[in-house]
Amino acid sequence: MILFVISSMNSNQNYQKIVLKNGLRLITVPMAGTQAATVLVLFGVGSKYESRKLSGLSHFIEHMFFKGTQKRPNTLAIAETLDRIGGEYNAFTSQEITGYWAKAASEHLDILLDWVSDILLHSKFDPQEIDRERGVITEEINMYQDMPAQYVGVLWEKLLYGDQPAGWPVIGFKENISSFTLQQFLDYRKSHYLASNAVIVVAGKIDVRSLPSKTEQYFGALSDASKVVKQPVIEQQAKPELLIFDKATDQTHFCLGNRAYPFGHPDEYALAILAIILGGNMSSRLFIQVRERLVTQAGVDHQKAGKAISAILAEYQKVVNEPIGEDELQKAKDCIRGHIILEMESSDEQASFFAGQELLENKILTIEQKLAKINGVSVMDLSRVARDIFQPAKLNLALIGPFKDKEKFEKLLTGVKPAPSDDGDAVESYVSKEQISDN
Numbered sequence: 322m323i324l325f326v327i328s329s330m331n332s333n334q335n336y337q338k339i340v341l342k343n344g345l346r347l348i349t350v351p352m353a354g355t356q357a358a359t360v361l362v363l364f365g366v367g368s369k370y371e372s373r374k375l376s377g378l379s380h381f382i383e384h385m386f387f388k389g390t391q392k393r394p395n396t397l398a399i400a401e402t403l404d405r406i407g408g409e410y411n412a413f414t415s416q417e418i419t420g421y422w423a424k425a426a427s428e429h430l431d432i433l434l435d436w437v438s439d440i441l442l443h444s445k446f447d448p449q450e451i452d453r454e455r456g457v458i459t460e461e462i463n464m465y466q467d468m469p470a471q472y473v474g475v476l477w478e479k480l481l482y483g484d485q486p487a488g489w490p491v492i493g494f495k496e497n498i499s500s501f502t503l504q505q506f507l508d509y510r511k512s513h514y515l516a517s518n519a520v521i522v523v524a525g526k527i528d529v530r531s532l533p534s535k536t537e538q539y540f541g542a543l544s545d546a547s548k549v550v551k552q553p554v555i556e557q558q559a560k561p562e563l564l565i566f567d568k569a570t571d572q573t574h575f576c577l578g579n580r581a582y583p584f585g586h587p588d589e590y591a592l593a594i595l596a597i598i599l600g601g602n603m604s605s606r607l608f609i610q611v612r613e614r615l616v617t618q619a620g621v622d623h624q625k626a627g628k629a630i631s632a633i634l635a636e637y638q639k640v641v642n643e644p645i646g647e648d649e650l651q652k653a654k655d656c657i658r659g660h661i662i663l664e665m666e667s668s669d670e671q672a673s674f675f676a677g678q679e680l681l682e683n684k685i686l687t688i689e690q691k692l693a694k695i696n697g698v699s700v701m702d703l704s705r706v707a708r709d710i711f712q713p714a715k716l717n718l719a720l721i722g723p724f725k726d727k728e729k730f731e732k733l734l735t736g737v738k739p740a741p742s743d744d745g746d747a748v749e750s751y752v753s754k755e756q757i758s759d760n
Contacts, residue, residue, distance in 0.1 A: 336675060338685065339533055343545040344517035347536050348675045348685075350524035352668060358525035360433040361422040361672035362441065362540075363680045366513040368491040369416045370551045376486070377493010378501060378509050380414040381458060385506065386421065387412070388450040390443040402436050409669075410436075414491055418680060424669050427526035431535070434523075438539035441514065446506050458498050465492065469574040469721040470620060472566075476719040477576040480564040487554045511544070518548035522676040525668035556580065561716040561734035565724050572620030573722035577633050579715040585682050590694045591702040592710075597653040598645060598703075599636060607636055623722055630718065630733050640707040644700055657695055661688055 336350045367379050389395045393402060403410050408425035421441060423433045465472050475490045482488030521540065523532055558580060582589055600607040621629040664670045665688060678685045686694075716734055724730070 336685070336687075337529060338679070341516070341533070341537055341541070343541060343543055344515075345536070345540055345543055346520045346679060347533060348520065348522045348679060349527060349529045349532050350522060350668075350671050350675060351527050351529055352525050352671060355525050355666075355668055356427055357424060357668050358427040358430045358433065358523065358527055359422060359424040359668040359672045360430070360437050360521065360523050361420060361669070361676050362437055362519060362521045363418050363420045363676045364514055365417070365518045365548065365680055366419050367414055367416045368489060368493075369486045369554070370513065370549060371486055371489070373489075374497065375505065375509070376489045377458075377491075377497045378505065379419055379513075380492050381454070381498065381501060382506055382509055383412050383414045383419055383421075384454050384458065385446055385451065386440045386444045388454070389445050389447060390439050391445065392439055392443065394445075399436075399440065402432065406432060408433070416487060416491060418677070420673075420676070422669060422672065424525075430523070430527065434535055434539045442540075442542055446503060446510075448503050451501070451503065451506065455498050455501075458492065459495055462490075462492055462495060462498070465490075469568070469570050469572075473574045473576050473719055473721050476564055476566055476721065477578075477717070480562055480717050480719045481558075481580070482554065485555055486552065512546075512549055514543070515548050516540070516543035516545050519543065520676045520679045522672040522679075524671040524675070558717075559714055561713050561731075562718070563727060563730055563734060564719045565727055565730065566719075566721045567723065567725055568721055569723050570620075570721060573623050573626040573629075573720065573724075574620040575626070575630065575718060575720040575722075577630055577716075577718045579637070579710045579712070579717070581710050588702070588706050588709075590691075591698045591706045593657065594650065594653045594695065594698050595640065595703055595706060595710075597656050598649060599640070607633060626720070626722060626724075627729060627733060630730070634733065637711045640703070641711050645703050647700060650698070650700055650703065654695055654698070658692055661692065 335352075336348060338346060338348045340346055368376065371378060387396060387399055389399065393399045403423060403425065406425050406429045408423055408429065410421075410423040412421045413419070421437055423437050425433055465475065478490070479488045521536060523536075581592055586592075665674065674688070675685060713735065718730060718734060720730065
């Protein structure tokens, strides 16, 4: 049963949003020129919703939805359902959301709806499967720690947010993975996998008229209980921060950047353009300055780590001190427009586009509306945002490599010129203290 229609067909982009009686939001996105259909269900749950003792449970429970239902009793049966029709499927967990999707030829839409609803509503959570999966996830943790290009991102979040949910790894901690109980899984599903905490998007070659009743049929049993509200993230930083993970690696891997803006900030589109100009494509400033001139990609030679960081910091300061030209601004706008148009050709990207906005921001802008906001960004907007973001007190560096001495990197972040190191890495300071003042 439909509770009410929130928005009807939009003249610029063909979508409709309705709310079912149990509070589940359904968004339908009919697409011309495709024979495929995608069903995506997003839940507002992730690592930011966890306590320390439950850290990792959001990700673990995502795994368990693929281990068997009453109708499809094991992993093979779950996979075989979509394999038979040439379908694709996956799931993902992040800090804010957990998603489940399936895609196939549009004539199999009922199978997709049945399959996704079955794993979400009827998974068995077999204790033997839980124990088996503990080892899988533990090895996944080990794997990430052995992949510095990936693990440096985990350290980056730890550096920014410390000992709070936003600073913990989404995958969790080994001691938790080994001790989660069946009851914890069941309680977590009951408290977070709710209709009011979910958005379902069906995109592609679809019959919009039939989907409300079909969605009610397959997902009407989702609980209508009130959703859990996550604790706010604590943002605290008064000076440049550094985190070094001393490890013998082939290359130095690092994340360097500044605190920016949350979802829905008025300057999010100016920030997106600034990101493109700095490093969003193969002709961006940082790609040429760092990758092409230092010949690196995921990391840099240990001897050149300081020089790479200096080069990036210099580019940060350049966008503060020198206004970006109209040509470079237009190039970035055209790049974003091109990326969006290409991405939106597939039903799964369309589903993600609408579901993410609805769940995280509780509003939907069409592609045309987003592009209009991007086109409205001016050179003055970029200068203002750059001055706001690229301040020393907002600067952070997370680094993996064989470095026991933090001093030379600390001096880089504060604008102090360090002496040449014993390994021959004569690191040049990118700017003086006076140049990086907040004026």
